Amino acid sequence: MKIQTIKEADLSNKKVLLRADLNVPTKDGKVTDTTRIEAVKPTVDFLLKNNAQVIICSHFGRPKGEKKDELSLKHILPTIEEILEYEVQFIDDCIDIEVPDAPISLLENTRFHKEEKENDADFAQKLASHADIFVMDAFGAAHRAHASTEGVTNHLPSYAGLLLESEINSMAPLLDSKQIEKPLTLIIGGAKIDTKIGILNNFLDKADNIIIGGALANTFLLAQGHDVGKSLVEEDQVETAQEILMKASETGCTILLPKDVIVADEISKEATAIDIPIEDVELDMMILDIGKNTMESYVELIQNSKTIVMNGPLGLYEFPQFEAGTYVILEALAASNSTTIVGGGDSVDALNKFNIPHKKFTHISTGGGAMIEFLEGKQLPAIAPLIKS
Numbered sequence: 001m002k003i004q005t006i007k008e009a010d011l012s013n014k015k016v017l018l019r020a021d022l023n024v025p026t027k028d029g030k031v032t033d034t035t036r037i038e039a040v041k042p043t044v045d046f047l048l049k050n051n052a053q054v055i056i057c058s059h060f061g062r063p064k065g066e067k068k069d070e071l072s073l074k075h076i077l078p079t080i081e082e083i084l085e086y087e088v089q090f091i092d093d094c095i096d097i098e099v100p101d102a103p104i105s106l107l108e109n110t111r112f113h114k115e116e117k118e119n120d121a122d123f124a125q126k127l128a129s130h131a132d133i134f135v136m137d138a139f140g141a142a143h144r145a146h147a148s149t150e151g152v153t154n155h156l157p158s159y160a161g162l163l164l165e166s167e168i169n170s171m172a173p174l175l176d177s178k179q180i181e182k183p184l185t186l187i188i189g190g191a192k193i194d195t196k197i198g199i200l201n202n203f204l205d206k207a208d209n210i211i212i213g214g215a216l217a218n219t220f221l222l223a224q225g226h227d228v229g230k231s232l233v234e235e236d237q238v239e240t241a242q243e244i245l246m247k248a249s250e251t252g253c254t255i256l257l258p259k260d261v262i263v264a265d266e267i268s269k270e271a272t273a274i275d276i277p278i279e280d281v282e283l284d285m286m287i288l289d290i291g292k293n294t295m296e297s298y299v300e301l302i303q304n305s306k307t308i309v310m311n312g313p314l315g316l317y318e319f320p321q322f323e324a325g326t327y328v329i330l331e332a333l334a335a336s337n338s339t340t341i342v343g344g345g346d347s348v349d350a351l352n353k354f355n356i357p358h359k360k361f362t363h364i365s366t367g368g369g370a371m372i373e374f375l376e377g378k379q380l381p382a383i384a385p386l387i388k389s
């Protein structure tokens with residue numbers, strides 16, 4: 001997949017509308033994970049170095065087309081300025097405004113207008129009217145066909161930023177069996193099976209192994225006829241899980257499920273966690289992490305793989321009793337010399353919680369849903385207009 005990037009654009013003295021994904025997690029008004037802001041800095045630096053004026057726009061949360069003060073980007077402006085190491089002019093709307101002649105400006109949350117999600121052509125034109133060139137760098141929002149991600153490309157010459165380029169270059173080879181260094185192991189965890197079915201299906205004929213953990217594993221264990229007690233399961237997805245297990249046996253992909261599990265009878269800081277074989281799970285128990293023997297076998301498999309892709313934690317890592325599975329697997333990936341790719345909001349949150357440096361991985365994706373849809377093999381609407389014919 002070849003896309004047009006800012007390296008090919010004539011940027012000098014141009015006004016650039018830069019779509020970033022500044023949809024960062026916050027707690028009590030403070031940014032808790034700055035990954036997405038740091039990730040856009042190389043593009044901002046590149047644009048400035050090439051004498052462009054940068055006008056940043058982004059969504060923030062889901063305000064449903066209304067102005068909501070708590071979802072104003074002004075709250076994260078100090079963090080943005082600190083990371084970009086520049087003063088940034090904040091403008092309190094994204095359309096019908098005058099953009100000042102400053103090196104960097106930040107427009108207010110695009111989702112304060114319902115026309116953003118509707119991909120309204122007039123709204124996209126108004127956004128585009130601020131600039132001479134559009135640069136798309138919001139990989140995390142590239143699966144959304146919104147005015148600020150896709151609509152504007154109909155009105156301006158459009159290029160990918162350096163982050164979008166690096167996301168595509170790191171992950172596109174995974175879509176082409178010939179380019180994958182084998183063995184390929186896919187690790188899928190987390191909670192919602194319906195958001196992860198596509199990626200599972202797409203990798204059944206590519207991956208040598210698929211490790212399933214997290215609450216997702218519970219649905220598969222149930223599909224295999226195991227008792228999972230009070231564990232989080234998606235009963236309406238049991239049939240889907242059975243289909244995936246059946247397809248895997250046809251394609252020769254090995255699906256690995258936990259053989260022992262960490263269980264407790266409640267989710268709390270005080271809960272007592274015990275490690276038991278999957279056969280011993282009782283009615284009042286909840287499976288909240290993978291067990292020690294399972295961790296060991298998964299680590300061994302990771303050590304023997306040449307490409308490893310992980311999306312979703314292996315347990316309820318927010319609680320110390322149930323964090324070991326996610327920690328051990330992430331550490332094994334960090335220690336590996338193979339190609340390692342990690343994505344998913346909670347997976348990256350876990351990485352940061354465990355203080356594992358991002359540079360120990362080949363690629364950390366800033367996409368959650370976007371990473372999954374990309375690896376499903378779907379053409380993302382905000383990337384499609386940038387593809388060279």
Ligand code: ADP
Binds near residue numbers: 190314
């Ligand atoms: P990601 O954001 O990395 O794609 P998901 O959003 O799919 O991951 O899922 C993350 C959530 O799944 C976390 O809150 C985690 O605690 C939860 N989780 C993982 N394993 C279990 C489990 N066994 N039971 C309940 N919740 C779990």
Ligand code: 3PG
Binds near residue numbers: 061140141368
């Ligand atoms: C994300 O956080 O995954 C992206 O910023 C997209 O956000 P959305 O799911 O609200 O469109």
Ligand code: MG
Binds near residue numbers: 344345368
């Ligand atoms: Mg998540």
